[in-house]
Amino acid sequence: xxxxxxxxxxxxxxxxxxxxxxxxxxxxxxxxxxxxxxxxxxxxxxxxxxxxxxxxxxxxxxxxxxxxxxxxxxxxxxxxxxxxxxxxxxxxxxxxxxxxxxxxxxxxxxxxxxxxxxxxxxxxxxxxxxxxxxxxxxxxxxxxxxxxxxxxxxxxxxxxxxxxxxxxxxxxxxxxxxxxxxxxxxxxxxxxxxxxxxxxxxxxxxxxxxxxxxxxxxxxxxxxxxxxxxxxxxxxxxxxxxxxxxxxxxxxxxxxxxxxxxxxxxxxxxxxxxxxxxxx
Amino acid sequence: xxxxxxxxxxxxxxxxxxxxxxxxxxxxxxxxxxxxxxxxxxxxxxxxxxxxxxxxxxxxxxxxxxxxxxxxxxxxxxxxxxxxxxxxxxxxxxxxxxxxxxxxxxxxxxxxxxxxxxxxxxxxxxxxxxxxxxxxxxxxxxxxxxxxxxxxxxxxxxxxxxxxxxxxxxxxxxxxxxxxxxxxxxxxxxxxxxxxxxxxxxxxxxxxxxxxxxxxxxxxxxxxxxxxxxxxxxxxxxxxxxxxxxxxxxxxxxxxxxxxxxxxxxxxxxxxxxxxx
Numbered sequence: 001x002x003x004x005x006x007x008x009x010x011x012x013x014x015x016x017x018x019x020x021x022x023x024x025x026x027x028x029x030x031x032x033x034x035x036x037x038x039x040x041x042x043x044x045x046x047x048x049x050x051x052x053x054x055x056x057x058x059x060x061x062x063x064x065x066x067x068x069x070x071x072x073x074x075x076x077x078x079x080x081x082x083x084x085x086x087x088x089x090x091x092x093x094x095x096x097x098x099x100x101x102x103x104x105x106x107x108x109x110x111x112x113x114x115x116x117x118x119x120x121x122x123x124x125x126x127x128x129x130x131x132x133x134x135x136x137x138x139x140x141x142x143x144x145x146x147x148x149x150x151x152x153x154x155x156x157x158x159x160x161x162x163x164x165x166x167x168x169x170x171x172x173x174x175x176x177x178x179x180x181x182x183x184x185x186x187x188x189x190x191x192x193x194x195x196x197x198x199x200x201x202x203x204x205x206x207x208x209x210x211x212x213x214x215x216x217x218x219x220x221x222x223x224x225x226x227x228x229x230x231x232x233x234x235x236x237x238x239x240x241x242x243x244x245x246x247x248x249x250x251x252x253x254x255x256x257x258x259x260x261x262x263x264x265x266x267x268x269x270x271x272x273x274x275x276x277x278x279x280x
Numbered sequence: 281x282x283x284x285x286x287x288x289x290x291x292x293x294x295x296x297x298x299x300x301x302x303x304x305x306x307x308x309x310x311x312x313x314x315x316x317x318x319x320x321x322x323x324x325x326x327x328x329x330x331x332x333x334x335x336x337x338x339x340x341x342x343x344x345x346x347x348x349x350x351x352x353x354x355x356x357x358x359x360x361x362x363x364x365x366x367x368x369x370x371x372x373x374x375x376x377x378x379x380x381x382x383x384x385x386x387x388x389x390x391x392x393x394x395x396x397x398x399x400x401x402x403x404x405x406x407x408x409x410x411x412x413x414x415x416x417x418x419x420x421x422x423x424x425x426x427x428x429x430x431x432x433x434x435x436x437x438x439x440x441x442x443x444x445x446x447x448x449x450x451x452x453x454x455x456x457x458x459x460x461x462x463x464x465x466x467x468x469x470x471x472x473x474x475x476x477x478x479x480x481x482x483x484x485x486x487x488x489x490x491x492x493x494x495x496x497x498x499x500x501x502x503x504x505x506x507x508x509x510x511x512x513x514x515x516x517x518x519x520x521x522x523x524x525x526x527x528x529x530x531x532x533x534x535x536x537x538x539x540x541x542x543x544x545x546x547x548x549x550x551x552x553x554x555x556x557x
Contacts (some may be wrong), residue, residue, distance in 0.1 A: 170381040173351050177369040178395040178446065188397065192385045269385045269426040 048239035057243035068240060071228060079251060082224040085141055085213045086255065089148025090205060097153045097205075098198055101160020102190060118157065126150035126212055134220045144216035144224075151212040152205035159201025163194025196270060199263045206259055210252040225251075295324035296482050297348060297450060302357035304343055317343050319507035320357075325499075330476055330483045332493035334536070335503030336544075341486045342378075344508070345452050348484060349375045361450055371395060374443035376453045380435035382427040382442075389414060389423040392441045413441040416475065433464040440472075444479065453485045457492070469495050473520050490536050494529055495522050502539050505547045511539055 030050050036042075037049035044052070058064050063073030071078075104111045104118075126147050133143035167190055175189045217226025225244050232240035304318040317340040325331045333341040346352040348359055350369040359366045361373060382391045390397065393410035401409075414423055417437040427435055436456050443451055457465045473496060476483055487493050493500045500514045514536070518528050 168381065170377050170379070171383065173349075173369065173375070174377075174381055174383075174442075175394075175398070176351075177349065177371060177373070177375055178398055179371050180398050184398055189383070192383070195385070267385075269428065 045236060045238060048242065053239045053242045053246075056237075056239040057246070060240070060243060068237075071240070074228075075247070078223065078225050078228050079247065082210075082213050082217065082226065082248075083251065085144040085216070085221075085224065086148055086209045088141070089145040089213070090152050090209045092145070093149045093152035093205065093209075094156055094202060096149075097156030097201065098160050101157045101198075102164050102186065102194065104157075105161040105164025105194070106186060106190060118154075122154050122158075126208070127215055130216065130219055133216070139220055139222060141221070143220045144213050147212040147216045148209045151208035152202075155204040155208070156198065156201040159197045159204075160194060163197030164190055166197065167193040196267055199259070199267065203256065203259055203263070206256045207252065210248060210255065214248055296327040296329075296362060297323070297325040297484065298358075298360045299323040299344070299348070300358050300360075302344070302347065302354040302359065304340065304347065304352070305355045316507040318354075319509050321508065321510055322357075323501060323510060323513075325482060325484060327482055328480050330473075330485060330496055330498045332497035332500045333484065333486045333503060334490065334493040334500050335488065335508060336505055336540075337488055338506055339503045340506060340508030341503055342454050345375075345454050345484060345486050348450070349373050349452050351375075371446040372449045374446045374448035374451050376436070376439045376443055376451065376456045378455045378458060380427065380432070380439045382435060382438055384427050387424045387426055388419060388430070388438055391427065391438050392445055394442065395446055409445065410441075413445045416444060417441040417471070431464075433460050433468060436460065436468065440475070444475070449482065451481050451483045453483060455486055455488065458487070458489075465492075470521060472496065477520070490533055490540070491524060494518075494533055494536075495524060500536070502536060504543050511543060 033047075034049050034051060037044060037047050037052075048056075055064075056068055057075075059066065059068045059073075060071050060075045061073070066072040100114075104115055129147060129150060130143070133146050137143040137146060171189060171193060172185065175185050180188065213224070214226035214229070217224040218230040221227055225248050229241055229244035229248075232238070232244065300322050302318060302321045303316070306315045306317050308315050321344060323331075333344060335341045343352060347354055348361070348366065350366045350373065366373070383394065386394070389407060389410040392413050393401075393406040396406045396409060411423070414420060417440050419434060419437050419441065422430065422434065427438070430438070439456065457468050460468060469492065472483075475481070485493075485496055487496075494516060497516050500516060502511045502514065503509065504511045514532065516532065518526070518532075522529060
């Protein structure tokens with residue numbers, strides 16, 4: 001436990017000392033961008049300065065001067081709408097992907113029956129489902145959730161299958177020797193053994209979940225960050241477009257952080273070994 | 281100690297594990313041919329005996345052990361433990377694997393008490409029960425460590441504690457100390473002998489080391505190269521703890537080594553004959 005604490009504190013310290021270098025490049029980019037926008041080389045509406053974007057974003061967030069008109073102060077509602085779709089599709093995909101993946105990995109007859117079909121559907125880009133999604137689900141939350149589901153389901157599924165198949169055969173023998181029922185075997189051995197692989201799939205899923213939510217909102221939904229982004233484009237509000245882009249980036253990053261957190265809690269036994277490995 | 285020896289002595293009268301005429305064919309999928317791994321092995325292990333299956337790698341000794349455990353099945357012949365035919369794995373026949381094979385996501389005590397988890401025993405009770413066996417294998421203080429935080433020897437101790445908790449009729453051990461350093465190996469061998477005496481257990485121990493077989497076994501079954509057969513069954517009448525430098529120890533060692541040398545010469549001759557044809 002002592003090594004545990006030490007590793008953490010040195011990690012934090014070096015992170016702080018690295019901070020200076022990290023901030024340098026973004027700062028330089030911002031300064032260059034600001035200077036270029038103000039130089040008048042391009043009309044300011046085509047490439048708004050970062051200060052302008054920040055100002056617009058602040059109004060979108062907190063209603064400062066209503067420069068964003070209808071959107072003023074609406075950021076929270078837009079973000080919540082997008083996040084709900086991401087969460088909905090993601091949760092459904094996670095549950096389906098993990099359970100079907102484990103079933104395919106464990107029972108040969110299920111693998112033979114449904115794996116070929118899944119492999120045929122997998123290469124179809126989720127975006128190409130948009131027309132059908134609109135016909136089936138109309139213009140609302142559901143086509144977006146459907147798209148997010150498609151984007152997350154396959155990576156989670158493939159990684160779950162892989163995780164089950166990679167389980168040490170002797171670990172299964174240990175459980176059988178101790179009289180585990182098949183249900184216990186799946187729940188207490190196969191699932192935890194496959195968990196690292198499953199989480200790898202879940203993290204790939206986060207990226208495509210946000211990507212597909214925004215895509216769906218640009219085409220098939222009349223709310224959310226993606227909708228605001230596309231709408232602002234029509235109104236030539238490129239400051240708003242950039243503010244929306246940055247918002248999506250940040251939310252995606254935060255979502256990934258949450259999954260990473262969950263992972264480090266649930267795979268505590270793995271982190272324990274890394275700390276041990278780095279220690280003396 | 282004397283008690284343990286007594287049990288070992290009288291136990292030989294009844295055959296506790298009976299391997300009769302076992303042959304095992306493996307399908308070599310890559311080449312599409314059948315490989316004979318074990319050819320006509322018959323063996324009787326008495327209650328309380330510590331039998332060492334000694335043979336070169338690839339002679340089928342692990343396969344034989346897996347068949348006693350019920351993980352694999354003979355192509356021909358039967359295996360029975362206490363009169364019951366082996367048809368599936370069971371807690372009656374506890375296996376300690378070559379690799380520790382612990383659940384990496386469970387702390388030491390939950391690995392030891394996994395059997396009780398499967399029987400839905402309450403956590404508090406599991407913890408108490410696990411402690412008994414953790415103390416026996418001298419891992420006190422490491423109850424909450426994860427397997428990745430243990431050394432090889434400690435992990436193997438967990439594997440042994442886990443099997444002791446099953447209170448099995450037979451303990452099967454598949455080269456459990458082969459990946460440990462020399463010093464840890466000696467320690468573990470001594471401890472195994474004392475555990476075996478304390479529990480008056482029946483143990484089948486697979487090894488490729490003549491020395492190890494002589495330190496541990498009440499009996500040693502020397503196996504031939506593939507296809508594995510029993511070349512000779514040797515009774516070791518040296519009291520424990522065994523001194524690996526004593527004359528009787530060395531006499532037996534010389535005898536077994538000459539058997540092994542003869543076997544490999546035979547194998548070479550056969551190889552030469554077939555290549556000439």
